[in-house]
Amino acid sequence: MEPSTPLWVPVLQTLVVFAYFLLFTALLIWAERRVVGRMQSRIGPNRIGPGGVLQTLIDGVKMFFKEDVTPSMVNNPIYTVAPLVGVIAGFLTVAVIPIGGEVTLFGEEFTLVVADLHVGVLWVLALSSLHVYSTFLAGWASNSPYPLMGGIRSSAQMISYEIAQGLAVASVFVYAGSLRVSDIVAAQAGSGPIAGMPGWYAIPLFPAFVVFVVGMVAEAGRPPFDLAEAEGELVGGFHTEYSGLRFGMFMLAEFMSVVVMSAIVVTLFLGGPSGPTFGLPDAVAWVMPVFWFTLKTAAFVFFFILLRGALPRTRYHRLMDLGWKVLIPVALVWVLVTAAWVLVSEAGGISAATRTWLAVGAGVIVIALLLTGERQTARATDADVDAWDDPDRDDPDRDAKPRAPHDEEVAP
Amino acid sequence: MLAEYLPILLLFLVASAFAVGSVAVSSLVGPRQPNPTKLSAYESGNEPLADVPGTRFSVKFYMVAMLFLIFDIEAVFLYPWALVFRELGWFGLGQMALFVGILGVAFIYEIGRGGLEWD
Amino acid sequence: MTLLAQVAPTAGGTAEVVVFWVFAVIALGSAIAVISLRNVVHGAVMLVLNFLSIGGLFLTLESAFLSVIQVLVYGGAIMVLFLFVIMLLGVDRDDLLQADLRTRVLAIAGGALLAGAVLFAFVGPYTSEASVCGPDAPAPGPGEVACAGLAEAYDEDDGAGARFLGRSLFTTYTYPFELAALLLTVATIGAVILARRRDLEPEDEDLADLDAAAADDLDGDDLDGASGAAAERHVAGDGPGTTERGG
DSSP, rough: TTTOOOOHHHHHHHHHHHHHHHHHHHHHHHHHHHHHHHHHHHTOOSSSSGGGHHHHHHHHHHHHHOOOOOOSOOOOOHHHHHHHHHHHHHHHHHGGGGSSSEEEEETEEEEESSOOSTTTTTHHHHHHHHHHHHHHHHHHHHTTTTHHHHHHHHHHHHHHHHHHHHHHHHHHHHHHHHOOHHHHHHHSSSSSSSTTSSTTTTTTHHHHHHHHHHHHHHTTTTTSGGGOHHHHHHTTTTTTTOOOHHHHHHHHHHHHHHHHHHHHHHHHHHHTTTTTTTTTTTTHTTHHHHHHHHHHHHHHHHHHHHHHHOOOOOOOHHHIIIIIIIHHHHHHHHHHHHHHHOOOOOHHOHHHHHHHHHHHHHHHHHHHHHHHHHHHHHHHHHHEEEEEETTGGOOOTTSOOOOOOOOOOOOO | GGGGHHHHHHHHHHHHHHHHHHHHHHHHHHOOOOOOOTTOSSSSSSOOOOTTTOOOBBBHHHHHHHHHHHHHHEEEHHHHHHHHHHHHHHHHHHHHHHHHHHHHHHHHHHHHTTTTTOO | HHHHHHHHHHSSSHHHHHHHHHHHHHHHHHHHHHHHHSSHHHHHHHHHHHHHHHHHHHHTTTTTHHHHHIIIIIIIEEEEHHHHHHHHHHHSSGGGGOOOOOHHHHHHHHHHHHHHHHHHHSSSSGGHHHHHHTTTTOOTTOOOOOOOGGGGGSTTSSSSHHHHHHHHHHHHHHHHHHHHHHHHHHHHHHHHHHHTTTTTSGSSSSSHHHHHHHHHTTOOOOOOOTTTHHHHHHHSOHHHHHTTTTO
C-alpha cells in the first residue's frame, strides 16, 4: 500500500470483502435448503422474498430474540468465547482471497482483496488451523458428555484433514514458485499449455486437487464427513449445549467455512477471478473477474450441497483411514513427483503441453487406482462386519449408520 | 511491512465487532427464563449423571495429534523448499526425499503398530 | 526482550513501536497467566494467546514467514497436542495441580537455570552488534540500529523470507535439517511404544475398557471416541477414572 493512499481505501476494501462473504453465506444457507428440499421431494423455504431468498435473513433476526441459555455447569469465559473464535477466524481466513480484480472508484485504485500478503496462502492455513480451537473449546467448556466427545472427535478429524490440505497446497507452491495469492492467480490466468484448456492448476495437479477438495469437505465438517454432529450418536456434537445466537454463531461459522473453502480451492486450483472479459469497456470490465470468481465459487458450493443431499454419513474409522492412509500419502508423494517432473522436463526441454498431458495422465491413473483400492477396502470391511455377527445389533442407531457408499442406494 | 497488515487489523475489528455485537445485542433483547432443567447438561432427557471434568480420553487421540504435529512440521519444511527447489536442483530434491523418507519410517511404524486403527 | 525492544522501535515508525508494545504486553501477560491460572485448559488457552502474540512480534521484526509458521506450528499444532494430552490425562480439573515438594524444588531449580541462561544470552558477549548482525553488517549511522529486522537479508518479493530461509536450510544447514527428521521419527516411535503398552491392542477396544478405566492406569480409556454409544456408557457410568485421582 502506498503511503499516499487514503485510509478509506483499505477500509472500503475490507468492508466489501466482509459483506461479500456474509451475503454469500446467507445465500448458501437458503440455496442449500432449497436444493436439498428438491432432492428429497420437498419444496423448501419459499415464502419470504422471491423464492424464499430472504429466509436466512428472517431466521437470523429471529435468532436475536431467542433465549440464549447458559447452562449452569459450563465454564463460562471459554464457553462464550468459543463461538466467537470460530466466526472471527472464519472471516480472517478470507483476507488474502481476491474476489475480483482492480476497480477504479473516485479516482482511487481498489483491489478486491483485503490484503495481498507475501505469506499469502500460509495465512489461510494458519487461520484455519486456529479454527480447531472453536470446536475443541466449545466441547470442553460445555462440561457435558456429548459436547466433549463431539469436540474431541471433530478436533481429531479437523487436524487430520488439515495435514492433507497442507501437503496438497505444497504442490501448488512447487508449480507456482510463490506463496503469494496474486502470483498463484496470475500463473493460472489465460489459456494453459494445452490448447483450448485454461491454465488452472487443477489440471496438472489433479491428485492434489482431489485431495484438497476431499480435505475441505472434512475440514468444514460437512456431509458425508459431519461426524461432529452425528445426531444419532452425539446429539449436536460440540455445540449441543448452545442455544440462541451463540448457537447461531456456530451455524454461521460452519456455513461460512463452506463458502471460504470453496473460495480457497477456486483460488488455488481453478484460477480464482481470472477468466475472459469479452472485450468489455474498461469502465465495466471489473465486473467480469467478480463474476467468474462468484460463478466458480458458487459451483463448488453447489457441489457441497449435492454431497449433503446424496451421501450418507461415513463411519469414524473410515474417515480417519481415508485421511491418514490415503490422502496424506498421496499428497506427499505427489509433491515429490511433481518436483521431480518439473526438474526433468526443464532439463530435457519437453514442451509445456506434453509435460502437462503427461501430468494429467499420471494424475488420472493415480486417482483411478485410489478409487479401486477404496472400493476393495469397503468390500472387505463390509465382509468383516457381516461375518462378525452384526455388531450393531444392540445399537439403536444402526439404521442411521451408513453402509459403504458403493452399494448404497440413495433414499428417495 | 506492517502497513501490509493494516487491512487485516481492520478486518479483525469488523469481524470482532460483528460477532461480539450480535451476541451482545441478542443477550439484551432475548428473553431470559431459566429453570433448573433448562440449565442442566443435555443427556437426551435423562438426569445428568456425568462428572465430566477429569474424564480421560483414549490414547488414540493423542497418537493422532502427535502424528499431526510431525506432519505439520514436515509440511512447513516443504513450503520454503517448494519455493527454491528449482535453484537447488536434484540435490534439493534428494534432501527432501530423504527427509520425507525418514519421517515415512515413523509413519509406517505407527500404522504397522496399529496406532491409527479406530474400529 | 531487551534485544527486541532495542531493535523493533527503531526499525520503522511509530506504528512498529505501538504494535511491538501491544504484542509484548499480551505476550508477557499471557505468559504470567499460564503459570498462575489454576485450570489447566485456561492455562493452555493463555499459552495459545502467548504463541500468537509472539507471532506478532516476529511480524514487527519483518519476518512474516516465521510469524505465520509460529501460528501454524505452535498455535495450531503444538497446542492442539497439549490439549489432547490434557484430555488424555484427565487433568482438566483445578484440584489436580498439587505438586509435591520434590517437584517444586526441581521446578524452581530448572526455572532458575533457564532464566540464567536467557539472562546470560542477553548480557553476555553474544549481543554485541557484530554477533547479532554478522561481521559484514554495515556500520550504523547516527540514531540507527545496526541491523534492524530481516528486510535487508532478502529482497522485497521473497515471500516474506521463505526463499531466504529455504536457501540457507537446504544448503548450509543440510545436516541439521536431516537430523530434525531423525529426531521427529524417534519421537514418534517413542510415543507409539509408550502408548501401545496396553491401549492399542484390539481386544481392549470394546467391552474391556470399563475394566481398563477401573484399573486407572495412565492409558486411561474412559471415552472411546470411535463409538458414541460406548462412550456414553462410560461417561454416564460412575467413571472410576474421574473420581479416584482427586486426592
